[in-house]
Amino acid sequence: MTDFISANLPYLLAGISVGGQYALIAIGYTMVYGILRLINFAHGDIFTVAAYVMLYASASLPLYLSLPMTIAFTVFLGFAVERAAYKPLRNAPRMSIMISAIGVSYLLQNLMWYVTGGLARQYPTLPWISSTVSIYTATTKMVTLVTPVLTLVLVVALVQLINHTKVGMAMRAVSKDFETSKLMGIKINAVISVTFIIGSFLAAVGSMLYFSNYTAVTPTSGAMPGLKAFVAAVFGGIGSIPGAVIGAFIIGIAENIIKALGLTTFSDAFTFALLIIILIFKPTGLFGEPVHEKV
Amino acid sequence: MKAFKLSIAFLLALAAATLLFFSFQAKDSLPQLLERMDPHQAALQDAQMQKARDRVLDSFAEGNRERTLRNLDRYTGGFSDSLVMDSRTGFELFFYENGPSLSALGMFLLVAATALTGLVFSRQGKWRRAALPVVLIAALYAGVYILENMVGGSSMLMTVLKKGAIYALVAVSMNLLNGFTGLFSLGQAGFMLIGAYIFAIFTIPVESRPQVYQYYAGGLIQFEMPTLVAMVLAGLGAAFFAWLIGLPVLRLKSDYLAIATLGFAEIIRAVFQYDGLGPITNGSNLLRRFPTFQTALFPFAVAGVSIALIALLIHSTYGRSFKAIRDDEVAAEAMGINLYRHKQMAFVISSFFAGIGGALLAMYQTTVQAAAFTSAMTYEILLIVVIGGMGSLSGSVMASFLFVAASEWWLRFLDNETMMGSFRVPLLRSGFRMVAFSVVIMVVVLFYRQGIMGDRELSIARLTRWLGRRGKGGRDG
Numbered sequence: 024m025t026d027f028i029s030a031n032l033p034y035l036l037a038g039i040s041v042g043g044q045y046a047l048i049a050i051g052y053t054m055v056y057g058i059l060r061l062i063n064f065a066h067g068d069i070f071t072v073a074a075y076v077m078l079y080a081s082a083s084l085p086l087y088l089s090l091p092m093t094i095a096f097t098v099f100l101g102f103a104v105e106r107a108a109y110k111p112l113r114n115a116p117r118m119s120i121m122i123s124a125i126g127v128s129y130l131l132q133n134l135m136w137y138v139t140g141g142l143a144r145q146y147p148t149l150p151w152i153s154s155t156v157s158i159y160t161a162t163t164k165m166v167t168l169v170t171p172v173l174t175l176v177l178v179v180a181l182v183q184l185i186n187h188t189k190v191g192m193a194m195r196a197v198s199k200d201f202e203t204s205k206l207m208g209i210k211i212n213a214v215i216s217v218t219f220i221i222g223s224f225l226a227a228v229g230s231m232l233y234f235s236n237y238t239a240v241t242p243t244s245g246a247m248p249g250l251k252a253f254v255a256a257v258f259g260g261i262g263s264i265p266g267a268v269i270g271a272f273i274i275g276i277a278e279n280i281i282k283a284l285g286l287t288t289f290s291d292a293f294t295f296a297l298l299i300i301i302l303i304f305k306p307t308g309l310f311g312e313p314v315h316e317k318v
Numbered sequence: 319m320k321a322f323k324l325s326i327a328f329l330l331a332l333a334a335a336t337l338l339f340f341s342f343q344a345k346d347s348l349p350q351l352l353e354r355m356d357p358h359q360a361a362l363q364d365a366q367m368q369k370a371r372d373r374v375l376d377s378f379a380e381g382n383r384e385r386t387l388r389n390l391d392r393y394t395g396g397f398s399d400s401l402v403m404d405s406r407t408g409f410e411l412f413f414y415e416n417g418p419s420l421s422a423l424g425m426f427l428l429v430a431a432t433a434l435t436g437l438v439f440s441r442q443g444k445w446r447r448a449a450l451p452v453v454l455i456a457a458l459y460a461g462v463y464i465l466e467n468m469v470g471g472s473s474m475l476m477t478v479l480k481k482g483a484i485y486a487l488v489a490v491s492m493n494l495l496n497g498f499t500g501l502f503s504l505g506q507a508g509f510m511l512i513g514a515y516i517f518a519i520f521t522i523p524v525e526s527r528p529q530v531y532q533y534y535a536g537g538l539i540q541f542e543m544p545t546l547v548a549m550v551l552a553g554l555g556a557a558f559f560a561w562l563i564g565l566p567v568l569r570l571k572s573d574y575l576a577i578a579t580l581g582f583a584e585i586i587r588a589v590f591q592y593d594g595l596g597p598i599t600n601g602s603n604l605l606r607r608f609p610t611f612q613t614a615l616f617p618f619a620v621a622g623v624s625i626a627l628i629a630l631l632i633h634s635t636y637g638r639s640f641k642a643i644r645d646d647e648v649a650a651e652a653m654g655i656n657l658y659r660h661k662q663m664a665f666v667i668s669s670f671f672a673g674i675g676g677a678l679l680a681m682y683q684t685t686v687q688a689a690a691f692t693s694a695m696t697y698e699i700l701l702i703v704v705i706g707g708m709g710s711l712s713g714s715v716m717a718s719f720l721f722v723a724a725s726e727w728w729l730r731f732l733d734n735e736t737m738m739g740s741f742r743v744p745l746l747r748s749g750f751r752m753v754a755f756s757v758v759i760m761v762v763v764l765f766y767r768q769g770i771m772g773d774r775e776l777s778i779a780r781l782t783r784w785l786g787r788r789g790k791g792g793r794d795g
Contacts, residue, residue: 062573111764118502119767121573122704125697126763130756132694137749246693250584253577292588295581302574303566 029160034283035276036158040167040236042275043174047229048252049259049267050181051101051222057198057262058218060117064124065104067249068131069223073097073230074146074240075135081147094227101223102216110212128246135242143241146234153235166235171272173232177225178268185264190217198262247291251278254298260311269309323438330431337424344413348378348386351410355394355401367397384470387415419464426460429453450778459618466614474727480614481726482719484678487621489702489714490628491671496700497708497773498632499664500644501568502576504696505560506672508583511691512559513552513673514680515590518605519598520548526607531600538597545609549620549677556673557666559586564665568658580693590688599688606685617678624671629711631667640664644709701759705769713771725755 048070055063076096080089108127112120152166185191193214196204205211233248234240255274259266274294281290301308344351352371370393377385394401394411403411413420433449466476488506495501520543522530531537543551567578589595591602599605611617631637639660642650651657680686698721706717732751736743762769774780 060573062577108760108764112767115767117572118496118500118708119763121502121576122700123760123763125700126756126760129694129697129701130753130760133749133752133756137747137753141749243694250577250580250693254581257574257577288588288592292585295578295585298581299563299566299578302570302578306570306574 031283032159033161033163034279036161036163036167037236038276038279039272040163040170040275041233041279042272043170044229044233044236045248045252045255045275046174046268046271047177047225047232048249049255049271050178050225050264052253053256053259053261053264053267054194054218054222056256058194058201058215059109059120061109061120061124062253063222064121064249065108065127065131066222066226067245067247067252068128068135069097069101069104069245070226070230070233070249071135071240071242071245072100072131073223073227074234074245075139075144077231077234078144078146078240086150090231093231094224097227097230098220098223101219101226105216105219110215132242132246139242141242143239143244146238146240149231149235152232164236166232170232173228174268177228178264181221181225182264184221190214194218251291251294254294257298258301258308260308262312263308263310266308266310320438323434327431327434327438330427330434334424334427334431337420337427340410340413341417341421341424344410345417347410348390348414349375351407351414355403355407355411364397367393370396390415416467418467422460422463422467426456429456454778455622459615459622462614462618471613476614478719478723478727480611480617480682482722483614483617483621484675484682485699485702485722486715486718487624487678488672488675488699489706489718490625490711491668491675492699493703493706493708493711493714494628494632494640494671495664495668496703497710497714498637498644499640499661500572500647501661501664502572503579503665503668504576504693504700505563505579505583505669506699507691507693507695508579508586509556509560509669509672510676510679510695511583511586511590511688512556513676514686514691515599515605515676515688516555516673517548517552517677518608518680518686520551521545521608522605523607530605530607531597533603534596534600537600549674552677553670553673556676557670560666560669561662564662568661568665580696583691583693583696587688587691602687602689604685604687605680608680610681610684617682620674620678624674625711625715628667628671632711636660636663641709701763705759705762707769707771707773709773710769710771710775712776713769713774716770716776724758725751729755 048066051066051069052063055061055066073093073096077089077093080092084092104127108123109120112123152164152169154165155162156165156168157163158168185194193204193209194217196207196209197211197214201211230245237244251274252271255271256267257270258274259268259270261267274297277297278290278294281287281293286293352374356371370389374386374389374393377389430453433453437449462479465479469475488510492503492506495503519539523542524540527540528536563579563582567575567582570578590599592599593601595601632640639650639655642653642655643657643660647657676691702717702721703714705721706713706715729751732746732754733748734746736746
């Protein structure tokens with residue numbers, strides 16, 4: 024028994040940790056999808072840009088400046104992408120907005136490649152959270168323990184914001200019925216911007232935690248976590264924040280169990296297999312509301 | 319009028335026959351030609367000349383046309399004093415040197431003559447309308463072949479044309495799905511991967527397998543297939559996987575379909591790199607040494623036939639059903655269209671041609687590796703479809719050539735640091751090309767959502783009308 028635990032504890036810890044990081048990204052997907060019905064393909068790239076900004080900022084600035092700067096820049100980027108690439112297409116068919124999202128993703132990846140030269144960079148070691156701790160028999164980084172706690176704190180705060188503030192109420196209204204809430208005098212564009220700002224903020228935090236663990240940063244290193252976070256959002260029921268968080272933890276843990284079984288090649292494939300399975304048996308996900316088609 | 323047309327057709331056919339006859343004859347008669355050029359046996363006295371002449375004959379015997387031409391040039395240029403060049407010899411030399419181009423021209427004239435004759439004798443409007451496009455397509459193919467013989471197969475222009483033709487096929491196959499049936503699928507790279515691998519696995523010569531599969535004891539499969547059979551098999555393999563994955567996935571709504579097909583492509587990529595399948599797929603190592611194409615005509619021919627088949631499908635009743643599903647699923651279902659069956663059909667057919675495109679891409683690249691078929695590849699193809707216009711085949715074809723030419727050739731200068739006098743042009747360095755390129759794409763996506771063609775097709779009538787309007791507009795102004 025002890026052997027079993029000591030052999031598998033590192034994987035479980037890694038799973039919980041990466042699950043929390045996926046959760047922070049997944050919230051961005053699920054909120055945007057809830058309001059705009061758009062898969063924001065660029066979200067994973069915004070996550071990567073956050074890593075690069077942190078990387079460059081911390082090279083010359085102390086942490087108490089570089090950290091807020093990274094968050095501010097990422098938030099601004101999320102806001103700017105929405106304004107520039109999605110807002111002009113508000114009345115276009117949904118496929119066009121999705122294509123625009125893919126275009127933004129392509130642009131951001133090429134831009135990062137251009138600025139950084141395409142080589143893998145080492146993410147800076149952040150004080151305290153990059154330090155090693157040992158739990159029971161496993162040795163791990165502090166970030167492994169911090170991530171789930173921080174994730175839960177942020178999610179609780181977000182849920183409070185959505186349930187108990189005016190802007191939260193507006194967001195719920197818009198996601199329920201876009202047209203009607205517009206007629207009710209809700210400033211749609213402001214609400215959408217707030218959504219993107221919150222999503223990008225969480226992505227920036229997630230990026231700091233994620234890259235403290237997996238320290239190589241390349242222009243495409245955010246694509247896979249981004250897709251997985253999206254799968255997590257679908258798994259939990261897209262549009263639902265608790266669903267996204269639970270889905271992300273399940274996917275993070277399951278992925279690491281597969282790695283523990285020695286099938287690392289299939290850990291990515293498993294996520295997508297899970298997606299296809301859930302879409303077949305419960306297309307609305309764990310906590311999603313069923314959608315009725317109106318003619 | 320009829321007699322006039324017929325006599326023109328007859329003259330064209332005569333010219334074609336002459337061209338074909340002479341260029342065909344000149345192909346094998348180089349040794350006799352060399353003898354006739356040197357009636358006094360001057361080469362026997364001059365060792366250097368003899369050597370140059372032997373070099374021509376050697377490369378001719380090898381069948382290496384490019385080197386033969388180079389040696390021949392050196393021989394006739396270097397010893398023009400001792401060689402006798404009467405008009406007949408010059409004529410035959412000309413036909414040897416330009417044989418492929420002239421026979422291409424001959425073939426084109428033959429097609430033109432046939433079309434003209436057909437025009438005279440047929441009363442059916444269908445055939446009459448087909449005549450001009452047929453002639454234009456023949457001109458296109460003849461032009462590509464002549465161009466290839468003029469600029470050389472490895473030049474940038476030919477590279478772009480080859481890759482453009484392959485991308486055109488893949489883009490058209492994606493357009494069938496995204497533009498004509500309204501299914502937002504992002505699995506194209508996965509199906510291309512399946513096609514490329516099936517093609518490569520079945521065509522690597524048996525004697526090369528020990529080297530290719532060096533980590534897997536020569537691999538499991540110990541036979542090879544003809545290129546075209548393997549290519550069809552590549553398409554069928556991709557289609558089979560599409561059918562399989564389509565069973566569950568095609569019941570999903572649009573954006574779930576996108577993410578599920580994207581996921582499927584990622585799964586395929588992981589599975590093909592799996593070490594356990596190494597004896598078949600060579601794990602994560604390269605597959606190589608399979609047959610490749612020698613001339614740009616091959617991808618043009620395969621892509622052309624495939625695109626023509628897709629065009630026929632779109633103009634059939636099935637195609638009309640696809641468009642109905644795209645425009646309004648609920649209404650289409652109410653009209654008695656079986657949604658699932660038609661979606662499945664579009665998906666399988668699109669994947670079939672994506673598989674063939676993958677096989678062509680493998681031939682073009684000469685090596686295949688699963689890691690290269692990323693979602694970025696699908697995105698590129700999707701962007702081509704958007705630039706060309708969702709729901710326009712000719713738009714996709716044009717956009718493919720534009721896209722490939724721009725990204726591989728025209729925008730290359732953006733990647734080089736440039737000095738203007740002592741002024742260093744800012745921003746220009748490696749990677750800037752792709753940035754500029756993606757900005758252009760974003761502009762198209764945001765402001766020219768219709769793309770080049772919208773959902774119309776290129777037609778001669780439209781083109782002449784457009785040109786006419788332009789001309790009139792110019793006069794008015």
